[in-house]
Amino acid sequence: MGGRLIPGVVVFSLLGYLGQGSYNAIDKWQMEQANTPSKPIIQRIADSKWIPLKSLSDDDYRGLLSEKLLSIEAEMALLDEKIEELEKSKARGLETELSKTESK
Numbered sequence: 040m041g042g043r044l045i046p047g048v049v050v051f052s053l054l055g056y057l058g059q060g061s062y063n064a065i066d067k068w069q070m071e072q073a074n075t076p077s078k079p080i081i082q083r084i085a086d087s088k089w090i091p092l093k094s095l096s097d098d099d100y101r102g103l104l105s106e107k108l109l110s111i112e113a114e115m116a117l118l119d120e121k122i123e124e125l126e127k128s129k130a131r132g133l134e135t136e137l138s139k140t141e142s143k
Contacts, residue, residue, distance in 0.1 A: 078086070085094045095103070 077083075082094065084090055085092055
């Protein structure tokens with residue numbers, strides 16, 4: 040029994056020492072983290088580089104919407120010009136057809 044007692048005491052003492060040191064290090068880290076305010080989990084997920092989403096402030100969202108609105112208005116203006124050109128060409132086509140039928 041004497042041959043087993045001393046190595047057992049040494050091994051379990053080392054394990055106890057390492058366990059207590061680990062506990063103290065983790066407790067110190069948790070106390071440091073408790074003093075700093077943390078973001079909610081949803082905010083941390085949204086800020087992650089692995090998630091393709093990002094959170095926007097109200098001003099950023101308004102900016103995006105105004106950019107989209109400007110691009111849509113520009114497209115509408117181009118389409119209006121094309122419609123006017125088509126109507127003019129259609130009117131010219133009718134005039135030429137009328138002049139051809141009158142000249143016959």
